[in-house]
Amino acid sequence: KNEVEQSPQNLTAQEGEFITINCSYSVGISALHWLQQHPGGGIVSLFMLSSGKKKHGRLIATINIQEKHSSLHITASHPRDSAVYICAVSNFGNEKLTFGTGTRLTIIP
Amino acid sequence: NAGVTQTPKFQVLKTGQSMTLQCAQDMNHNSMYWYRQDPGMGLRLIYYSASEGTTDKGEVPNGYNVSRLNKREFSLRLESAAPSQTSVYFCASSPSRGTGSYSPLHFGNGTRLTVT
Numbered sequence: 001k002n003e004v005e006q007s008p009q010n011l012t013a014q015e016g017e018f019i020t021i022n023c024s025y026s027v028g029i030s031a032l033h034w035l036q037q038h039p040g041g042g043i044v045s046l047f048m049l050s051s052g053k054k055k056h057g058r059l060i061a062t063i064n065i066q067e068k069h070s071s072l073h074i075t076a077s078h079p080r081d082s083a084v085y086i087c088a089v090s091n092f093g094n095e096k097l098t099f100g101t102g103t104r105l106t107i108i109p
Numbered sequence: 110n111a112g113v114t115q116t117p118k119f120q121v122l123k124t125g126q127s128m129t130l131q132c133a134q135d136m137n138h139n140s141m142y143w144y145r146q147d148p149g150m151g152l153r154l155i156y157y158s159a160s161e162g163t164t165d166k167g168e169v170p171n172g173y174n175v176s177r178l179n180k181r182e183f184s185l186r187l188e189s190a191a192p193s194q195t196s197v198y199f200c201a202s203s204p205s206r207g208t209g210s211y212s213p214l215h216f217g218n219g220t221r222l223t224v225t
Contacts, residue, residue, distance in 0.1 A: 004151065033214070041221075043199060045213035086151070096167070099151030 002027045003092050004100040012106045019074040021103045023087030026068065032089045034061050034072050037084040037102065046072075046085075079107045111135055115200045115217035122190040122224045130185040130220050132200030138215070140203045141183035142167075145174060145196040146219075152199065158183055190224045197221050 005027040013019055016057040023032070034046040047054050047061040049070075054061050058077075074081055084102040092099060113134045122128055134141065141154040154167030158177040172194060174186045183202075187194060198220045205212040 035214075041197065041219045043214075043216040043219075045215065048213050062141075088152070096154060097152075099153070101149060101151050 002029065002089055002098045003045075004087060004089055004098050006085075006087050006100040006103050008084040009101070010104045013109065015078060015091070015107055015109050017026045017077050017107075019077050019081070019105065019107075021072045021087075021105070023072070023089075023100055025089045025098075026037050026070060027091065028065075028068070032063055032070050032090070033097065034070075035086040035088065037086060039083065074105075077107045079109050082106050082107060087109055113200055113215050114196075114219040115220055117220060118218065120220060120222050122187075122222065124191060124224060126190050127186065127188050128190065128222075129187075130198055130222075131216055132184065133182045134202040134215070135181065136191065136202060136204070136215065138202035139180075139198070140142055140202050140205060140212075141177065142201040142203075142214070143173070143183070143185045144199045145169065146199060147196050152196070155185065155198075189206070191223075192224045195222060196225045 005024045006022045006093045007022045012077050031049050035043050037045050058075045060073040084104050086102045087100040088097045116131045144152040146152050153189050154166055155167050155173050156175040158164045161180045162167040164175050176184050200217040201214045203212040203214050
């Protein structure tokens with residue numbers, strides 16, 4: 001089974017700071033997802049990628065297949081970015097998703 | 110456009126009671142999923158339905174049953190609830206047929222279930 005590790009587990013930053021959240025996995029994958037879980041509990045899909053980089057607004061996701069690592073960056077962070085960010089990987093073979101335990105991000109005004 | 114709708118939002122059961130969690134999506138998605146989320150653990154797949162008329166076990170299926178009633182609806186049943194089933198349950202859907210790996214997932218708002 002693929003092991004998915006996220007770091008840091010918790011991150012507190014000031015508004016406006018550049019944020020990086022990391023995700024590492026142990027076995028080759030076919031796709032990687034980044035999800036956002038709001039304080040109220042709802043989960044939203046942010047990105048799905050299998051190579052390179054994707055950008056949506058202030059969010060950027062990158063993946064390095066050789067190093068088995070992905071990063072989620074937030075530029076000009078805002079208190080509304082406060083949430084838990086979850087990484088999930090799709091495994092070759094059975095294609096089921098394995099989820100990380102999440103990074104709790106708090107942005108202070 | 111409601112997306113994925115789950116009911117109820119909260120439920121308290123006594124050990125041995127049964128209940129059904131309802132899920133409906135209005136996006137004409139092919140695949141639907143039930144996950145549970147426990148503290149300190151990632152989301153875990155209970156059951157999924159890759160297309161209307163099919164269901165398959167996920168990672169933690171014991172103690173649960175599912176029904177894909179039609180393309181829109183996918184219900185999760187606990188026949189005899191146990192304290193170990195205390196969790197937050199999420200329904201999700203995706204347009205692709207399969208385990209959801211190649212399309213973004215759309216999640217419901219979750220059901221917080223407590224079994225005493």
